[in-house]
Amino acid sequence: MELNNSFKGTGEYVASEQLLSAVNVAITLQKPLLIKGEPGTGKTMLAEAVAKSLGKKLIIWNIKSTSKAQEGLYMYDTIQRLYDGQFGEEGVDDIARYIKLGKLGEAFESDEQVILLIDEIDKADLEFPNDLLWELDQMEFYIHETKRTVKAKHRPIVIITSNAEKELPDAFLRRCIFHYIDFPEADLMEEIVKVHLPDVEENLLKQAFEVFYDIRAMKDVRKKPSTSELIDWINVLQLGGIKAEEIRKKLPFVGVIVKKDEDLETVRQKMV
């Protein structure tokens, strides 16, 4: 593998070996990398870390439930054209002036290779991924209004995240490299927390971890606390000057990691 374009993790992002190799395989094979995992396992942060580590620009396309594939390619600003038409502005007959490239188009037109993050692709309509197959495969699309083909100058590194809210179409999946981010084990978690909170006290960390993993292990807790919530919680515990031995007894600020009322009740009952 060429060393100048391989991802080794960054100071702020701790990734498992498997994740690192998935990123590098995707880069080498020039295929989109699909990242799935529980919320709060750092799927979005991965793209930032990759961009930083490779020293490339990151373009983020946030997907919403109303997103259409077309928006990522280009938009034809017909309203603006109408306005200009009414007032006899110059150049109204030049449609190209009213074509605005979307995030994907931007990534294609960029003069250097960029990282394109398609964030939470599962939020969009079920057909959304299928509508992008050709574009992601061939790295080009066609603007009907101006009869122009936009072709990637440098094939972007595409990272796609999914929260598994919907299943993605098979045709789309076939083209991706897939990685499922496991919930981090305690060792890796410790590394992750220390990256974010470098001077956390050992004992506090240990106690908080125990409580955290106990809560995650409870079968009747509906929403399991995530990595990012754990980091927030430890930060609050630290700032609040909580003593390590009080954590299990009093469950201070436990609302940071347990957010549903019924879950809070379960946790309190089982811990006390």
Added chain:
Amino acid sequence: MFTKFFYDLRDAGLKVTFAEFLTLQEALDKGLANNSVTDFYYLCRMILVKSETEYDKFDMVFENNFKGTHYEPEVGANMLKWLDKSEMDEFIAETERQWLNQMEDLQIDKDDVEEKFRARLKDQDSEHNGGSHWIGTMGKTSFGNTGGNIGGVRVGGKTGYQSAFAVIGAKKYRDFRDDRIIDNRQFMQALRKLRQFSTKLDIPKTELDIDATIDKTCNNGGMLQIVMEKPRKNSVKLLLLMDSGGTMIPYSSLMNELFQSINKSNHYKDVKVYYFHNCIYSKLYNTPECENGDWIDTEWMFRNLDSDYKVIIVGDAAMAPEELYSDSGNYRGPNGGLSGWDWLLLMKRHYKKIVWMNPKMAIGHAPWREAETAVKTLFPMYRLTVDGLNQAMTMLMTGK
């Protein structure tokens, strides 16, 4: 390379395609497996498997294909050359000796079997693809008694990695398997498959097409020119019939989840829900309590809910034969002159698409469950799991 592995994966029900398999070959060509079984395992998994629900199946196939491949931190340039290592020859020789000793004990014609054994060993020398597999399964052939020896996998250097077989051994992905009974969100996902946008249907153009209008107007020198289009709406109508009988009580929370998800899925044109007790007869109940009087006529339903409704019947189809076949088999309410079987036949005749979801369907052919087997001949029946519901939804949409 590894064609057997490919077909084994497909046999195990993984939807691995040829294109993905080629991608794997390309990755191997580019040296992405780093001559390590563990890297190879993760590489195969990330390219061939696209859902964590299938990791478990994949693990099993991988284990069957490659277990017994035993490796060290500094293997040679080509992973497959392991087979030539002297260690392996020694191992084979030992196996042979052991086996021959055993055969002697059993006083079997040694020459004959020895010849077969040698032939087999020769085969192995010439076998390129999946050579590792060959050794791996040796434990299972008639040349056996080596099985126990080769199970252990030595893990090489490569800190940070879990050994492939350690991962498989831990079975940590079992919880994700598709055939587990499902929860609310997954139900909703499956139900979303039931969509049929009606732009193609013959309905009036009632929506203003803003983009086209503006475009036309601009081309028209600013003189307004309106363009209309057909609305894009889901035209699927759903009829849900749920068994609320005694044998269904253990599944009440599951039924509740399904009901909730259908209720929350507000993208259908219409949803109707009725309840029945064990089998469908002349009345359908409005509530799961199935109280006499609080019901509609099944015939009324046929008249008012047309044949385009997609029907999901949920029930365990567990009933006594007379409940299904006798015209006085309904011990809880009226039969309406027909047996439950006849009512089901009427259902089948009236509605174009019907599926039956069964939370405790027997796997495979189960003739001892008489009613279930009979109902299966009428309606496609699926287990009430993620897999089952997905298949059922596909059936409702496409008819296959």
